[in-house]
Amino acid sequence: MVAYFGMFLIIGIAVILGVMLTGLSGIIGPKRPQEEKYMAYESGMDPVGTAQERFSVKFYMIAMLFILFDIEVVFMYPWAVQYKELLKFGWFPFLEMLTFIVILFVGYIYVYKKGGLDWD
Amino acid sequence: MTFDSIFQIAFFWFFAILGIAGGIGLITQKNPVMAALSLILNFFSIAGLYLSLQAEFLAVIQILVYAGAIMVLFLFVIMLLNMQDEQNQQFDVMKGLAFLLGLGFFGELLFVFNSFMGKSVSGAFPLGKVEPIGMQMMTNYLFPFEMISVVLLAALIGAIIIAKKHSYK
Amino acid sequence: MNFNPGDIVNFSVMVAPILFLLAVGLMLMLMDVLKAHSSMPLIAGLGLIGAGVLAVLPEKISSMQAFYGMIEVGNIAPLNIVFLCLSGVFTIFFLPDYLKRQDKPIYEVYTLLIFAIIGMIMMANASDLLITFIGLETFSIALYVFAALFKKEETSNEAGLKYFLLGAFASAFLLLGISLLYGLTGYTNLNDIAANASKLTDNPALFFTSIGLFIIGFLFKVSAFPFHNWTPDVYSGTPTPLAGFMATGSKMAAFIALGTVLIKLNFTQYDKLVNVLALAAILSMIYGNVVAVRQKNLKRLLAYSSIAHTGYVLLGLCAGKAGFVAVIFYMFIYTIMNIGAFGLVGIAERTLADTDMDKWKGLGIKAPYFAAAMSLFLFSMAGIPPFAGFMSKYQVFIAAIGSGQILLAVIGILTSVIAAFYYIYLIVIMYFGKNESPEVSPRFDWTTGLGVGLLAVLILLLGIFPSLVLQPLLQYMSGSISAVAAAF
16 A cells, blocks of 8 residues: 555645645735636637537547547556566467457448548 | 554545545536536546555556546537536425435445455455456456457447438438 | 466367357448448348357367356357347348338448347356356447437437436446455356355345346346336337347347356245246236237337236246246247247338337238238237247246246236237237228338248247257257257
8 A cells, every 4th residue: 555655645746736826826816807807718809609619429429439449458558568477378469469459450440431530 | 553554544535535525516516517527536536446445457447448538428428418507406206216215225235335344355366456457368368358349349330320420311 | 277378279169159250240340341231131141140050060069168167158058149140130131121111221230230149149158247248238239229220210319318328227237246246256257156155145135235236237138027117118219120139139148148147056045036036027927918908009019018028038037947948948939929020010110100000900901911920920929829939938837837936827827818918909900900091011022021931930830849949958958969969
């Protein structure tokens, strides 16, 4: 457990720093409220509509595909960390991961050809 | 008490309280984006709790996949649906019943887990760090590992069929 | 369990059907991309048949499990693969025509069907709870997509969302159950868990919680009584032949998986577990059959009847090891008649909303072959001899009585009478309903005609000679594989 002490310290300092910096400037900073100051900044124009615009499903599509490949990477991580140990099995661990990647590469070809990554 | 045990207790309570705060924030925030951000806090502290159980790999994945990728999807859905701030909701009988049932189930699990307290599991091998997981995944658990690719493929095809605009007329 | 890369080749041969199906699935994906759409159903069908043949080819098996105790390859496992592949083949007969008539050329369906069957095989033959879960997720994802396939239709959206949300919830329960079992024993391997059964009973509260959560997850998948709510909405929103697949293949896999786990844990010695299953069986039979009587829509009727059939299978499951053959036999027969019935409904409908019973009035005169085939499947589902549905019900009741569950069997027989009422009512509507010009005009093309013919012949054949399936089942179960392989 003590091995995590450094990490715990970093989190603690980060939290304290973050709270302190924003909190302090909020407390001791001068406040002269004006209506314009509270408007959203849109390159000098007056803002139109709300900030929460409805957005296209295309973003979601990309994000979803990202997650699927992200999960693929998750499985490569322990393999990569342990690869030196796994070398005692020769080329075999490499082939195992190759199979995994080739199967998902077919998926990638499929997505690419189906236009899953196009922005039309 | 040694420094180690004090640190362990402090570590647990820090993340436990942070996690519960995140959970309360999730259900009390009226703005859906703020609720989603509270959920990140919750995910993050759960990763901390995993660490306190020596499950390093799980903690890393929790941050990488849940607090990172899944949360992006959550926020996208919120923006996609253009959700507005939550209005005051009416209480009705079904909700009360659902709450009671949930509470009952929670109590049941609490009772059961309590009977488990302090007993260690023999037979289970220490599988929290990244190295043993990598070793097991490439040897004894090779088959499930390769078959995960089928799950991912099925999800990939499903995503294309359902979310792609012109996948068919 | 010392890992040796050389073993992997042996293991790969043992799970050849799964690897073959995976290759077929990848090939279908590439064919889809290369726009070779027209032969995709054929390749998928041939692939499934090929996998079935690979499973029963006589071969020397050095161990009962492949991949260090991950997946079962001995005993009844090859037959499970054959049955699950057949459920896919039956579905493929009806798909191309249906999608063409709906004007929705979605060829990914075949790829997903193959992946779904890989998942079902993994779950049914799993001897490690990890594989059970991975298999469950694989076919569940495919089925969620099936439910939401017609994304422009509101009913289909509703079906997809409902099935996905509730299914994910059920998976969570199942996973919690699995993790508690792991926590209790330290193993996910079923044989190891069975060998350490004393650890389970050390802590009865935790044991019953874990196995209870496990059972809940499966009862959802098979739509047994307290977890049945999604069934009618989902089936009526899903493309019809795929709804037939959903009601049969996935249930068969789930029942086999649940049965395997429970039998390995020797569950009949715990009265509580048997009682829970018996209660679910009774309520499913009564609820499904009684509510089905009031249905006006064919797909909803079939959905409620599927809840009732789940009850009958659960009844067989309560009998423990002795009833397991009956369970698999029942599910196989149910697969044949249910895919047939859903397929025929699919032939008759033009839009998703076109499944009202009233529209079928007078079909007996206008489309005699169609009505005759439908009547055959309905008679079989009602359990009227000499059709196969009778034999399957008979087997289940015999198993229940043999294990002393007399009350269950009596309730089963009584509810069968109610069931016969609504199945025969539909036949009466078709033949004696007064309608000069029925709005529905079913027409067979050659694939659907072939499919219906094949299923009808199977129903008759297995009704008269049930031992054609029962015999191999018993032989595989008792482990005399080589003798059976020669008979095939």
